[in-house]
Amino acid sequence: MQEKGLLIVLSGPSGVGKGTVRKAIFSQPDTEFEYSISMTTRTPREGEVNGVDYFFKSREEFEGLIEQDRLLEYAEFVGNYYGTPVDYVRETLDSGKDVFLEIEVKGARQVREKFPEGLFIFLMPPSLHELKNRIVTRGTETDDLITNRLLSAREEIEMMDLYDYIVENDQVELASERIIAIVKAEHCRRERVEHRYKKLLEVE
Numbered sequence: 001m002q003e004k005g006l007l008i009v010l011s012g013p014s015g016v017g018k019g020t021v022r023k024a025i026f027s028q029p030d031t032e033f034e035y036s037i038s039m040t041t042r043t044p045r046e047g048e049v050n051g052v053d054y055f056f057k058s059r060e061e062f063e064g065l066i067e068q069d070r071l072l073e074y075a076e077f078v079g080n081y082y083g084t085p086v087d088y089v090r091e092t093l094d095s096g097k098d099v100f101l102e103i104e105v106k107g108a109r110q111v112r113e114k115f116p117e118g119l120f121i122f123l124m125p126p127s128l129h130e131l132k133n134r135i136v137t138r139g140t141e142t143d144d145l146i147t148n149r150l151l152s153a154r155e156e157i158e159m160m161d162l163y164d165y166i167v168e169n170d171q172v173e174l175a176s177e178r179i180i181a182i183v184k185a186e187h188c189r190r191e192r193v194e195h196r197y198k199k200l201l202e203v204e
C-alpha cells in the first residue's frame with residue numbers, strides 16, 4: 001500500500017510572515033511539499049491571482065462549499081471566510097505526497113481534530129511591536145483592519161500550545177530553514193518508529 005504523505009500546518013498571527021516564509025520554502029529547489037491553495041471570500045489584493053494565491057469565492061459560493069462538506073476546515077477571519085479544500089488534501093496525502101497548509105489558528109484546531117498525526121508549526125514574531133511594523137509596512141490594510149488584525153494576533157498567540165513546534169520568524173531565510181529541518185526530522189522520526197515496530201513483529 002502507498003504510504004501516506006505528511007500533513008504540515010503552518011500558522012501564526014496575521015503579518016508574522018507566513019506567506020513570505022512559505023514562498024521562501026517553496027522556492028527551494030528540493031522542496032517536495034504540495035501547497036494547498038485555500039478558498040476565501042476576501043477581495044484579491046493587487047497582484048493576487050485566482051487559483052494561485054487563493055480561489056476567490058463569493059459568500060454564497062463559500063457557504064455552498066460548507067453545506068456540501070467540501071472543506072477540511074474553515075474559519076471566519078476579520079470579516080471573511082477562509083477554508084481548505086478537503087478533496088485536494090486527502091487525494092494528495094493518499095498519493096504519498098506531503099501537503100502544506102498555511103492557515104490561521106481556528107482552522108488549525110479543526111485540522112488537529114481530524115488529523116491528530118499532522119505536524120503543526122506556529123510562526124512567532126520577534127515581538128508584538130515588530131508584528132505591527134510588518135503589517136503596517138506591508139501596506140495592504142486600512143487602519144481599522146490593522147487594529148483588528150492586531151487584536152486577533154493576541155488571541156492567536158495564546159493558542160500556541162496547540163502546536164508541536166514554535167518557530168521564530170526573525171529572518172525569513174532562518175525561519176524557512178528551521179521549518180524544512182523540522183519536516184525532515186519528523187520524517188526520520190516517523191520512519192524510524194515504524195521500522196522499529198516492524199522489527200519487533202519479526203522477532204515475535
Ligand SMILES: Nc1nc2c(ncn2[C@@H]2O[C@H](COP(=O)(O)OP(=O)(O)O)[C@@H](O)[C@H]2O)c(=O)[nH]1
Binds near residue numbers: 103
Ligand atoms: N482557517 C483558514 N485560514 C486561512 C486559510 N487560508 C489562509 N488563511 C489565514 O487567514 C488569515 C488571513 O489571510 P490573508 O487575508 O491572506 O492575510 P495575510 O495572511 O495576513 O496576508 C491568515 O492568517 C491566513 O493564514 C484557510 O484555508 N483556512
Ligand SMILES: Nc1ncnc2c1ncn2[C@@H]1O[C@H](COP(=O)(O)OP(=O)(O)O)[C@@H](O)[C@H]1O
Binds near residue numbers: 015021137138171
Ligand atoms: N523575517 C522578516 N523580517 C522582516 N520583515 C518580514 C519578515 N517576514 C515577513 N516580513 C514582512 O512582513 C510583512 C508581512 O508578511 P506576510 O508574509 O504577508 O505575513 P502573513 O502571511 O503572516 O500575514 C511583509 O511586508 C513581509 O515582507
